[in-house]
Amino acid sequence: MKIGISSCLLGTMCRYDGGHSKDKFILNELGKYFDFKPFCPEKIIFATPREAIRLVKKDEKIKVKTSNTNIDVTSKVKNISEELVSQIEEDELCGFIFKSKSPTCGMQRVKVYKENKGVPENSEVGIFAGEVKDKYPLLPTEEEGRLGDAWLRENFLMQIFAYKNIFEFLKYEASFKKLVDFHTSYKYLIYSKSHISYKKLGNIVANHKKLNLKEVLEKYKLCFLETIYKKGSILKTYNILLHIFGYFKKHISKDEKKEILDSVEEFKQGIIPLIAVVKILNLYVTRFDIKYLKIQKFLNPYPKELALRSTIKAYK
Numbered sequence: 439m440k441i442g443i444s445s446c447l448l449g450t451m452c453r454y455d456g457g458h459s460k461d462k463f464i465l466n467e468l469g470k471y472f473d474f475k476p477f478c479p480e481k482i483i484f485a486t487p488r489e490a491i492r493l494v495k496k497d498e499k500i501k502v503k504t505s506n507t508n509i510d511v512t513s514k515v516k517n518i519s520e521e522l523v524s525q526i527e528e529d530e531l532c533g534f535i536f537k538s539k540s541p542t543c544g545m546q547r548v549k550v551y552k553e554n555k556g557v558p559e560n561s562e563v564g565i566f567a568g569e570v571k572d573k574y575p576l577l578p579t580e581e582e583g584r585l586g587d588a589w590l591r592e593n594f595l596m597q598i599f600a601y602k603n604i605f606e607f608l609k610y611e612a613s614f615k616k617l618v619d620f621h622t623s624y625k626y627l628i629y630s631k632s633h634i635s636y637k638k639l640g641n642i643v644a645n646h647k648k649l650n651l652k653e654v655l656e657k658y659k660l661c662f663l664e665t666i667y668k669k670g671s672i673l674k675t676y677n678i679l680l681h682i683f684g685y686f687k688k689h690i691s692k693d694e695k696k697e698i699l700d701s702v703e704e705f706k707q708g709i710i711p712l713i714a715v716v717k718i719l720n721l722y723v724t725r726f727d728i729k730y731l732k733i734q735k736f737l738n739p740y741p742k743e744l745a746l747r748s749t750i751k752a753y754k
């Protein structure tokens with residue numbers, strides 16, 4: 439699985455000062471699961487080392503200027519960004535990790551200076567990151583700094599795996615029957631993101647208007663990508679856990695019921711992490727051989743070794 443990344447995060451010495459911004463979590467942990475496709479727009483234009491650049495606002499327009507010599511390099515940075523963005527589709531990238539705060543790669547809250555001096559505001563998007571977001575608004579994207587937040591990290595990685603799965607499904611397996619199978623496996627994960635999307639996607643699959651396969655798949659893809667883009671919440675996840683519990687509650691003892699419901703409540707109250715509850719539920723799914731639940735991506739959305747559900751901070 440390939441994801442795009444700002445080169446300096448991999449330890450490449452491509453920053454303006456000849457340094458890098460190596461990120462250990464990305465390299466050591468995510469590196470086990472992803473192939474990285476590095477991008478450094480600034481190095482291509484200016485080489486390394488180089489004078490730093492910054493965003494400058496004048497008459498509501500954003501320009502890119504060199505920090506000391508004040509040379510306008512906006513079109514250079516824009517042109518290379520547009521050129522590189524087209525590679526994302528060619529390379530079939532499933533996501534992108536940007537370097538925060540950079541006037542080129544920052545995804546949000548990038549410093550923008552006023553032409554006539556004054557205090558800069560942290561309010562802009564880097565030029566390259568902006569181009570990527572414009573062209574691929576539903577591509578999973580994050581900044582390295584935000585990946586330190588367990589909730590954002592879980593949402594981002596879940597989104598990447600789902601993104602890859604839908605594109606692989608569309609590429610190799612698409613048929614009405616396979617769409618039903620795909621949708622069935624994602625039902626609870628979709629439900630944990632949005633009840634409205636759950637209904638919408640169900641209607642698309644039901645295809646009451648008798649559209650052809652291509653039209654149905656296109657609609658499904660768009661709605662699915664919009665759904666996995668949404669962040670999950672503790673309450674929606676709690677509701678899914680209760681739904682799953684409903685499958686076998688009639689077949690277990692009073693004490694077993696109490697133990698499961700106590701765990702679900704403890705998850706809701708932020709006392710135990712989701713993985714603890716999922717482990718218990720999975721035991722019963724296996725014990726009663728509930729095939730419908732065994733295939734649910736909600737119970738296994740990504741490799742368990744990523745341990746994304748092992749902290750209570752992963753849900754809020």
Ligand code: SF4
Nearest residue numbers: 445446478537540543
């Ligand atoms: S932030 Fe982007 S442009 Fe700047 S050094 Fe890193 S990869 Fe290159």
